Amino acid sequence: MKRRQYLIGALSLAVAFVVFVIPFIFVFLNAAKTAAESATLDFSWPREWRFWQNLVEVVQARDYMLLLAYFNSTVITVGAIALMVVSGAMVGYLLQRRRTPWNRIIYGFVLAGLIIPPAVVPTIWLLQQIGLFKSITGMIFIQCAYGLGFTVLLYRAFIATIPRDLDEAAIIDGAKPWQVFFKVILPLLKPVTVTVIVVQSITIFNDFTHPLYYLPGAENVTVQLTLYNFQSQFVSQMNLLFMNILLVTVPPLIVFVFFNRQIVAGMTSGAVKG
Amino acid sequence: MARVVLNDIRKSFGAVEVIKGIDLTIEDGEFCVFVGPSGCGKSTLLRIISGLEEQTSGGIEIGGRDVSLAEPAERGIAMVFQSYALYPHLTVRENIGFGLSLARRPKAEIAAAVKKVAETLQLTPLLDRKPKALSGGQRQRVAIGRAIVRDPGVFLFDEPLSNLDAALRAQMRIELTELHAKLGATMIYVTHDQVEAMTMADKIVVLNGGRIEQVGTPMELYEHPATPFVAGFIGSPTMNLYEGKVARQMGCDTYGIRPEHLTLSSDEGRWQGRVRHVERLGADSIVHLDVPDLGPLVARTTGDARIAPGEALWARPQEGREFRYGAV
Numbered sequence A: 001m002k003r004r005q006y007l008i009g010a011l012s013l014a015v016a017f018v019v020f021v022i023p024f025i026f027v028f029l030n031a032a033k034t035a036a037e038s039a040t041l042d043f044s045w046p047r048e049w050r051f052w053q054n055l056v057e058v059v060q061a062r063d064y065m066l067l068l069a070y071f072n073s074t075v076i077t078v079g080a081i082a083l084m085v086v087s088g089a090m091v092g093y094l095l096q097r098r099r100t101p102w103n104r105i106i107y108g109f110v111l112a113g114l115i116i117p118p119a120v121v122p123t124i125w126l127l128q129q130i131g132l133f134k135s136i137t138g139m140i141f142i143q144c145a146y147g148l149g150f151t152v153l154l155y156r157a158f159i160a161t162i163p164r165d166l167d168e169a170a171i172i173d174g175a176k177p178w179q180v181f182f183k184v185i186l187p188l189l190k191p192v193t194v195t196v197i198v199v200q201s202i203t204i205f206n207d208f209t210h211p212l213y214y215l216p217g218a219e220n221v222t223v224q225l226t227l228y229n230f231q232s233q234f235v236s237q238m239n240l241l242f243m244n245i246l247l248v249t250v251p252p253l254i255v256f257v258f259f260n261r262q263i264v265a266g267m268t269s270g271a272v273k274g
Numbered sequence B: 001m002a003r004v005v006l007n008d009i010r011k012s013f014g015a016v017e018v019i020k021g022i023d024l025t026i027e028d029g030e031f032c033v034f035v036g037p038s039g040c041g042k043s044t045l046l047r048i049i050s051g052l053e054e055q056t057s058g059g060i061e062i063g064g065r066d067v068s069l070a071e072p073a074e075r076g077i078a079m080v081f082q083s084y085a086l087y088p089h090l091t092v093r094e095n096i097g098f099g100l101s102l103a104r105r106p107k108a109e110i111a112a113a114v115k116k117v118a119e120t121l122q123l124t125p126l127l128d129r130k131p132k133a134l135s136g137g138q139r140q141r142v143a144i145g146r147a148i149v150r151d152p153g154v155f156l157f158d159e160p161l162s163n164l165d166a167a168l169r170a171q172m173r174i175e176l177t178e179l180h181a182k183l184g185a186t187m188i189y190v191t192h193d194q195v196e197a198m199t200m201a202d203k204i205v206v207l208n209g210g211r212i213e214q215v216g217t218p219m220e221l222y223e224h225p226a227t228p229f230v231a232g233f234i235g236s237p238t239m240n241l242y243e244g245k246v247a248r249q250m251g252c253d254t255y256g257i258r259p260e261h262l263t264l265s266s267d268e269g270r271w272q273g274r275v276r277h278v279e280r281l282g283a284d285s286i287v288h289l290d291v292p293d294l295g296p297l298v299a300r301t302t303g304d305a306r307i308a309p310g311e312a313l314w315a316r317p318q319e320g321r322e323f324r325y326g327a328v
Helices: A002-031 A051-097 A102-115 A120-129 A136-159 A164-172 A177-188 A190-205 A209-214 A223-230 A238-269 B042-050 B092-102 B107-120 B136-148 B166-183 B194-200 B218-223 B228-233 B245-249
Strands: B004-013 B016-026 B031-035 B057-062 B077-080 B154-158 B186-191 B203-208 B211-216 B240-243 B254-257 B262-265 B271-280 B284-291 B295-302 B312-317 B323-325
Touching (some): A051 A223, A051 A238, A102 A136, A120 A209, A136 A190, A136 A209, A164 B077, A177 B092, A209 A223, A223 A238, B016 B042, B031 B042, B077 B136, B092 B136, B107 B136, B136 B166, B166 B194, B186 B194, B194 B218, B228 B240, B228 B254, B245 B254, B262 B295, B271 B295, B284 B312
Parallel strands (some): B154 B186
Antiparallel strands (some): B004 B057, B240 B254, B254 B323, B271 B284
16 A cells, blocks of 8 residues: 555656656756757757856847836736735625625626636727727736636635624724725735735736737737747747746746745635635 | 613514514613523624614614614624624734724823723733634633723623633623623623523513513512513523423412422422432532422432432422412
8 A cells, every 4th residue: 555655656746747847947958058959949958058148138139028028017917916806805795794685696797707708809899998908907907807706706705704793893893894894804814815816916927818919019018928029930039938938937936836835725714614 | 871771672584573572771880681592582682782783663772862773883882792703813902992993092092091901801911912812711801801992881792601611601700790890881791591690680681582571680580480481491400390280280370389499308298209310419409300290390409418319209399489370
């Protein structure tokens, strides 16, 4: 039995290594090669290390476009998450605490947000009508809308574990409804909020397709879209492309490594009592 | 002053009426206990007084002011919850001062008020702890402190001692009674435990099925229970109550006799029965008898009584201690 467990463990580690680590090593090695050498896409040690030069070149490419992209992606991520946390917690709170006939309808919309796939063309049409197409603000709203369903569900499940007595004690202490929420409930939501921030920031920061559709224009570039800088129909600079991938992947990876324990805690903390 | 007057309070949840018309006056400075079995509406009534629940009809006056539709914070009340409901993210100091800081009182005033309350309740060394680092009794005291600091006219307690162990409960009963004497405020206390009701109350309100069964001082209820329900609810062990044929033979619909008002003897009495079980409490013994034609009968006798299960015993009710309801 013990031997079998050991074998299964070793096998899973080997699979995880092949699936997750080898591609990363491949990206890392190729990011350090010269253009000619990386074009062959071999899994080999670089003959000449050009790691630093490639890095500088990627950052400087197209008038420091990568830095602009970092800035844009950060603004979108922070904006969308701030909006998502505040509105998701509020909606989850009301859905859990206030029993009205509207709840079913609102809950239906929340689930619809999770189930129904987003339609790109009508969304662009709508954005054009309200003048938010090709704007960072519009992108923030879209990212917030995409993540809101999941966020509301998480918050609602967690708020169910907070005793209603706390709300009532605060009301007796003279708290207005918004004070009950911001001074008593919201501070207690920290574990879920960390989960939401980490999960959604990785998703939004790494998003490629949505900024591609809704945010055209060189000044609106986001990090994932900078990958197009080095891949075109005629010329592909594989070494720089890989360096770019490396630079774009690292920040979310760091976030995940540091917070993965809280993510799991926050996901399951609402699970016992729903 | 904080006299509480309830005027024909009714409350329905959907089609179910849980409070069926309650008229009650609680005098200023009185310690009033609502007692009754679970589901009798006592907690709902307390929540209606606090304003957390809205009555379907009827009026509430606190201190001569009509507060029927007022917000909880404007009623001059404070409430202690069964679960204590301390804010887990705040320290004891912040928990006690929470209401004052919401009211945007100056920091120095809050600090002084918290300090005074903490001294009253011996909480001073605990002020910087979070609730999770406190024991049950300490949490209870913080919850009471949070109520005191509001300086309310009326304190509302919703089964505050039911989460504590027996020894601590006895101690807190005394502390609460002393606190009441010190503050002189009106207190309304909800419990299902008749011992708490008897030991602490100036006035007991016995509720049953959304109605008041009887209002009176503890000894009034003990000595003159108005209905069989009150007779069975007040007193421990509970009164022996008989209905049907047995009661009719004694000229009433319901006949009752308290265990402590039965005299046991080995040779003479009204009923003869066989001892089924003896509970020894030290100072007292509770004797369970099986009496033919009557049914089970519980009697209380001295702790040193030499009684063994299986023995045949006579029981005799003491003069003037019998209760007859619906006497013909």
